[in-house]
Amino acid sequence: MQLKFMRQLGFLLLFSSLTIVGGNAQIPAKAIPSRSMLSPAKPETKLAQAETSPYIGLIYSEVPEGLISGGGAVIDQWHRIHVVEQPGKAMYLWLGELLRYDQVGQPVTQVLDVLELPPFSKSQRIAFRFCRLNGKVDRAIAAIVKMTETEYYTQISHAWRVNTQTGKIEVMSTQGVDCKNQGWKS
Known part of the structure; x- marks a missing residue:
């Protein structure tokens, strides 16, 4: 159940297995949230540029x-x-x-x-x-x-x-x- 919930949240899990102990998921430190956690899920778009410009956020x-x-x-x-x-x-x-x-x-x-x-x-x-x-x-x-x-x-x-x-x-x-x-x- 929690694994499904984590998928809905948009977690990108950078490991091959997940251990469930007493109903609580143990998530290694390398598990990071994906961008979909920060904004509602939207269809993929072909972007015109890299997302690494130093001006983004200025x-x-x-x-x-x-x-x-x-x-x-x-x-x-x-x-x-x-x-x-x-x-x-x-x-x-x-x-x-x-x-x-x-x-x-x-x-x-x-x-x-x-x-x-x-x-x-x-x-x-x-x-x-x-x-x-x-x-x-x-x-x-x-x-x-x-x-x-x-x-x-x-x-x-x-x-x-x-x-x-x-x-x-x-x-x-x-x-x-x-x-x-x-x-x-x-």
Whole structure:
């Protein structure tokens, strides 16, 4: 019974047998809780990045020294995406959760997930906030687009969608994705 209960809790048991003594399970020190104990069970998702970024968990109102903000957007009441560049090294997409506003009204955000963007050419850019899926605006989509003199960028090389339920940035198909050219003058 207890073994079944422990499975329901999501324990990952790192040993081959479990000794039951007087109805109490003796668990070796190497038994550790799995991530499912920390949050409700959710379906597996294909993540776009490793979960080892030093920025995950960072609480900020301004990007740290040595990084450059490339802009951001509100996804919903609690979630934001932010493009951050580490000059000469990499460009990132951060998913943040609003914690509060500071004394001057700036949002204080905690980084939930980080995606290191793949390199892209000068004829491309990262687009977000005004991307659509099958003609419907979806603020949770970010994409690398080829810049064209059209109202919508339709040549998409990579696309991601923020999953606010899991707090992750997930790879998505580029099919059906386009992003508004904010500089377009009709």
